[in-house]
Amino acid sequence: MFSQENTKSFSLQEAIDFALENNRTAKNAAHDIKAAEKQKWETTATGLPQISASIDYQNFLKQQVSVIPAFILPEDVRNELGLETDDQFPTVFGARQSMNAFAKVDQKIFDGSYLVGLQSAKVFLEISKNAKEKTDLEVRKAVVNAYGNVLLAEESVKILERNIDVLKKNLNETTKIYENGLGDEESVEQLQITLSGLESNLNNTTRLKTLSYQMLNITLGTEIDSNTILTDNLESLTAKNIILELIEAEENIENNIDFKIAENDKVSKELLLKLEKSKALPTLNAFLNAGYSTFGSDFVFTDSKQKWFGSSLFGVSMNIPIFSSGGRGAATQRARINLEKAKEDLTETQQKLKLQIAKAKSDYQFAIEDYDNKKQNLNLAERIEKKNQTKFFEGIASSFELRQAQTQLYSSQQEFLQAMLDVINKKAELETALNTINN
Numbered sequence: 001m002f003s004q005e006n007t008k009s010f011s012l013q014e015a016i017d018f019a020l021e022n023n024r025t026a027k028n029a030a031h032d033i034k035a036a037e038k039q040k041w042e043t044t045a046t047g048l049p050q051i052s053a054s055i056d057y058q059n060f061l062k063q064q065v066s067v068i069p070a071f072i073l074p075e076d077v078r079n080e081l082g083l084e085t086d087d088q089f090p091t092v093f094g095a096r097q098s099m100n101a102f103a104k105v106d107q108k109i110f111d112g113s114y115l116v117g118l119q120s121a122k123v124f125l126e127i128s129k130n131a132k133e134k135t136d137l138e139v140r141k142a143v144v145n146a147y148g149n150v151l152l153a154e155e156s157v158k159i160l161e162r163n164i165d166v167l168k169k170n171l172n173e174t175t176k177i178y179e180n181g182l183g184d185e186e187s188v189e190q191l192q193i194t195l196s197g198l199e200s201n202l203n204n205t206t207r208l209k210t211l212s213y214q215m216l217n218i219t220l221g222t223e224i225d226s227n228t229i230l231t232d233n234l235e236s237l238t239a240k241n242i243i244l245e246l247i248e249a250e251e252n253i254e255n256n257i258d259f260k261i262a263e264n265d266k267v268s269k270e271l272l273l274k275l276e277k278s279k280a281l282p283t284l285n286a287f288l289n290a291g292y293s294t295f296g297s298d299f300v301f302t303d304s305k306q307k308w309f310g311s312s313l314f315g316v317s318m319n320i321p322i323f324s325s326g327g328r329g330a331a332t333q334r335a336r337i338n339l340e341k342a343k344e345d346l347t348e349t350q351q352k353l354k355l356q357i358a359k360a361k362s363d364y365q366f367a368i369e370d371y372d373n374k375k376q377n378l379n380l381a382e383r384i385e386k387k388n389q390t391k392f393f394e395g396i397a398s399s400f401e402l403r404q405a406q407t408q409l410y411s412s413q414q415e416f417l418q419a420m421l422d423v424i425n426k427k428a429e430l431e432t433a434l435n436t437i438n439n
Contacts, residue, residue, distance in 0.1 A: 007227040012147050012237060015220060015230075019143045020136055022221030029128075029135040036128035040121040047114045050106040057099045059299075063092045095295035102291030109286055109316075112278025120271045127264045134257045137432050139219070144428040146216040148421045151234040153209035159413050160202040167195050167406070170389065174399075187392075187399035194403055198410070238371065238420040241427045246434075247365050251357050253350055255435045262342075262349040269342040273335040279328055282320040289313050353433070360430040367419070367426040374412070374419040381405075381412035 010018060020026055070078055070087040083089060108114055171191040178188050217226045253259050290312040300306055321328070388405035391397035 007229060009229040009231055011231045015147055016140050016143050019139050019220045023139045023219065024221055026135055026139050029132040033128045033132055036125040040125050043117045043121040047108045053103045055101045059097045063096055065090050065092055096297050097299060098293065098295045099301045100291060100293045102289055104287060104289040106285065106287045109284040111283045112281040113275060116271055116275040116278050123264065123267050123271060130257060130260045130264060134261065137257060141428045141432050142219050145425055146219045147230065148424045150212045150216050150230060152417050152421050153205060153212045155234050155417050156205045157209055160198055160205060163410060164198050164202065167191065167198060171195060190399035190403045194406055234420050238423050241424045242368055246430055247361050249434055249436060251354065253353050256353050257435055259349055259353055262346045266342040266346050269339040273339050276332040276335045280321055282318055284318050286316045357433045360433040364426040364430045367422040371419040371423050374416040378412045378416045381409040385409040
């Protein structure tokens, strides 16, 4: 039951759709967009009213003593205390305990850095969205590669098993002929060498198949040892991926995600330049606070009869930058230099993308042509091997010639499988470069 619950079947498109939802890199990219949305609001909120409140309680364990001149005291008090007019009289001001409760509202009125920050938050969100699109394209391409590698391994195992069955039959017949004295020992040995090589290759390919499934599971975002079943086969998938119209597709560089990312970088550098310039502008802030205070020699502040004294204050502050010893100017020039670099990077990215698309089209066209060529070669190799097998058992061809024909066939089989995989992978690369996905 556990095995059945963890078994999933996928066509290539279903695998892509599943990975876009479950691949861990794709999920993290989606989280980055949500984080960018929160950061955008966080930046916006700094320019909105900020309200804070505080409650303070103070208790002087020993109050500070102050001295006052004795002449300010009434004469009868001076006489009672034995003070002269020029004496100093120690006393304590204020209550020993106090409590204050205040609320404050702060509001930005003008701050150039805040305005630039709002624009930067929007650009950062756009960067996160473009990063998600880039990640999805890379995940899609990785799924296509991993899916194709599994199919390649599956087909390789089947072909090797089929070749081994045929070769064992040939070896058995040749051995009987040799034992009957009608053949030579070398013919048996040649077939044994070929069989040994095929069996070794099969063992290695079987191990690679297991690794290919594990890699596919990781790419899909499932457990590494999940039981995954592929419903597409290599040959039909190759046929579906031969779309000659792609080779003539319009090269719209602006659609390419790498161009969008480079453009994002240029815009961000423009905003950094505006930020440095804004630091030379004054900032204006306002505040309003209100509160109540009460005093006493003992802690009686919870008494409903305790008297509280209210107060309120409104204020506006302006900060005017005047002289920074050239620091702001240097920062502005540095930001301008970085902007020029970003512009150059955008131009270079545009040129590289044109070359990348042209190369991707060329590689895809070659993959299709190579697929047709390898298919014809495989047909020829099968005919040649069959003829040499007939000649061998008729005594016309040597065991060495048969082994050569068999080796050529096995090589043609693997080349044909690889040619089919190349068609699928090169199409995925071209679609990624064009940012045009054909399901």
